[in-house]
Amino acid sequence: MMKAFSQRLLPPYSGQVQIAESDRARAITMDGLRWEIHFLRAAKTREGAAGLKAKGAFTRVASISNDELGAIAGQTSSMYENIDERIVELAAFLATASLPFPSADNYEYWLLDADDESPLALIFSCTEADYMALFPSRPEWTALPAAVMPIDKTQDEQARGEAPVNYRVERLVAARAGSKPRARWFQRRSSEPDQFPVFLLREDWVDEEQHQLCQRYLMRQSSRLLMLHGLQCEERRRLELAARPYALEVERFFPLYPEIADQRIINAIRAEARLRGASGEQVSLLDRRDGVLYL
Numbered sequence: 001m002m003k004a005f006s007q008r009l010l011p012p013y014s015g016q017v018q019i020a021e022s023d024r025a026r027a028i029t030m031d032g033l034r035w036e037i038h039f040l041r042a043a044k045t046r047e048g049a050a051g052l053k054a055k056g057a058f059t060r061v062a063s064i065s066n067d068e069l070g071a072i073a074g075q076t077s078s079m080y081e082n083i084d085e086r087i088v089e090l091a092a093f094l095a096t097a098s099l100p101f102p103s104a105d106n107y108e109y110w111l112l113d114a115d116d117e118s119p120l121a122l123i124f125s126c127t128e129a130d131y132m133a134l135f136p137s138r139p140e141w142t143a144l145p146a147a148v149m150p151i152d153k154t155q156d157e158q159a160r161g162e163a164p165v166n167y168r169v170e171r172l173v174a175a176r177a178g179s180k181p182r183a184r185w186f187q188r189r190s191s192e193p194d195q196f197p198v199f200l201l202r203e204d205w206v207d208e209e210q211h212q213l214c215q216r217y218l219m220r221q222s223s224r225l226l227m228l229h230g231l232q233c234e235e236r237r238r239l240e241l242a243a244r245p246y247a248l249e250v251e252r253f254f255p256l257y258p259e260i261a262d263q264r265i266i267n268a269i270r271a272e273a274r275l276r277g278a279s280g281e282q283v284s285l286l287d288r289r290d291g292v293l294y295l
Contacts, residue, residue: 002093006256007105008125008228009291012142013200016227016256018101019295020093025086026058028292032099032255035069037062037087058295062087069095100256103229106188107132111141113202114178121173122200123183124294132185135294139183141201143170143217151220169217172210173201190230198235199225223249227256237261240269247273248283 002022009017009030020027027035038058064072064087073092075081105125109132113120121141126132146164153162162168174181188196197203199218205211218225219242226239240262243250250266251273260266 002089004093004097004101005104005127006101006229007103007127007295008122008200010122010124010294011291012144013122013221013224014144014148014291015224015253016100016103016229017291017295018099018256020090020097020101022086022089025090027090027094028295029066030256031252032066033252034063034065035090035094036060037064037090039086064091066094100227100229100258108186108188108196109135109183110186110196111139111173111177112182112184113176114181117182117184119186119196120176120202121197126294129187137183139177139181141170141173141177143167143173144221149220151216165213165216165220169213172205172213176202198231199228220246222246223253226250227253227258229258231259233261237265240265244269248276248281251277252283 002020004018004020006016006018009015015030018029018032023040025037025039027037029035037060039061041057041059061084069091072083072088073095075083075088104127107126107129108122109124110119111121111123112118123138123141124135126135143166146166149166151165153165186196188194199221201214201218203211203214203218205214219239222239222242223246226236226243231239236259240260244265247269250269254266254270257266
């Protein structure tokens with residue numbers, strides 16, 4: 001039986017990864033353009049602090065483009081005649097699947113605000129309660145690095161030799177978590193009021209400079225945050241507006257956006273992306289894969 005779901009790639013948040021999984025293998029993608037194929041090694045399991053065992057460890061064995069799925073599934077080309085049946089099975093499913101898959105990671109590990117122990121920043125997430133014990137107890141939030149997601153500095157910041165915005169936001173969050181930071185697992189239920197930061201990081205900073213710093217980080221992350229499920233229309237539109245300078249990223253991640261708030265904005269962004277792509281400009285494909293280790 002094939003399962004298809006998506007979950008946030010953490011830490012730090014870098015997108016919504018799509019997963020198609022059989023009892024022997026899985027395929028994952030960050031953009032719907034290229035799929036990583038992993039085989040399950042059931043003999044090697046990991047044990048958590050409570051003695052719970054994961055279903056096994058995965059080994060990356062191949063990478064295939066979305067355009068190859070049909071040919072692999074039907075083995076219509078001689079180059080695919082001897083391909084492993086586990087890959088053929090996944091390709092046959094993916095060839096007709098619709099993206100994005102439903103979000104399934106409702107168990108969330110949040111760094112807490114030192115003042116009231118409310119959720120401050122999301123560290124980990126997983127799809128089943130049994131997996132929580134397999135994650136490290138690490139009350140520490142990390143920002144997406146500047147090497148992956150560069151954020152422009154102002155002229156004043158450049159003149160002062162300021163550290164990247166990403167790192168400065170990381171320090172703000174650490175300070176708000178206090179000298180003895182705490183983190184806690186929560187189970188999110190759609191039927192309950194949502195008291196969690198919609199963009200996975202608190203935005204209510206008392207100091208205006210801190211608030212603006214956080215906004216610069218989150219809005220720079222907009223092309224990836226648009227992959228989140230469950231955003232309200234105004235929240236999604238806010239991200240769509242913020243994503244306009246990052247047209248090539250939007251074009252890359254667009255297949256994984258579960259909804260569109262303003263089709264005109266997205267159409268304009270994608271039109272710009274096609275023009276920039278035609279001129280030879282390419283988006284960096286550098287991705288953090290740390291979170292894959294915990295999937």
